[in-house]
Amino acid sequence: MKRIGIAGFGTIGRVVARHIENSDLPLALAAVSAGDRTRAEAAMAQLARPVPVVDTAELVALSDVIVDSAPTAAFRDIAEATLCAGKTLVTVSGAALMQWPGAAGFARDHGGRIILATGALLGIDAVRAAAIGSIHSVTMVTRKPVKSLIKADHVVRNGIDLTEIDEPLKIFEGSAREGAIAFPANVNVAAALGLAGTGPDQTRLEIWADPALTRNTHRIIVDSDSARFELAIENIPTDENPGTGRITAQSIVAALHDLVSPIRIGT
């Protein structure tokens, strides 16, 4: 039985907890940590078998695997505490991982492991396979409804007014690294794509605010010496957090299944 601790009991963390609770695989929810303990305890009361809300150190002590579903800014503390204990971190904070070039070395030195789940994207398996050969180019075009982007730091800081737009507006064009830094809560997936393929500096990214959309969409175009592919995903936003697609939490649950399942499908 693997004991799972969830760091960050928000939109993603709560869904992951519910899935673990209902899973017939050898996964058990051990504890959660939170930014707001009172709110987390109220949410915890909704579970059939509530577990304690604890701090990061205790979470790591009580768990074999830590799911990081806290904000990007909390990633490093949670990751270091997990890895220092030689444990496994499952995260979707691609933007934060990208900004920690020493992550692999740190994990190796402490006998820990980081698993960056695919999150709200697709095709990471094919991009990784293509990267075994030679990739010529990777481009990602993200289009999101206005409500998914309106609170993004980059939009607020640059005074970009999205309230009145009546046609798609390109609000960013650059590398995946620049995009993930400018939109840390909105294009973690661009960072993941960059890390999987030619690197965040070589991966091109466009971000569009599109008033006609209701879904968070990503299209990736990859050209390599083994295959050319274009893939697209239309993510249904969660009610709680429109920037977060429903599939994100499910991607984490699938990654947890891989840790205990005797058969693994896909890379």
Ligand SMILES: NC(=O)C1=CN([C@@H]2O[C@H](COP(=O)(O)OP(=O)(O)OC[C@H]3O[C@@H](n4cnc5c(N)ncnc54)[C@H](O)[C@@H]3O)[C@@H](O)[C@H]2O)C=CC1
């Ligand atoms: N790769 C992907 O596809 C996606 C990645 N994400 C990332 O996942 C993370 C979580 O997203 P959501 O659940 O939508 O956010 P959320 O805001 O709904 O939940 C985050 C929770 O973490 C809590 N928190 C704050 N500081 C904390 C700390 N130091 N320790 C533990 N908990 C803390 C907050 O109180 C909140 O309850 C974010 O970093 C986001 O950028 C989100 C969507 C897609």
Ligand SMILES: O=C([O-])CC(=O)C(=O)O
């Ligand atoms: O990557 C992210 O952080 C979120 C995202 O784009 C999505 O949910 O479609």
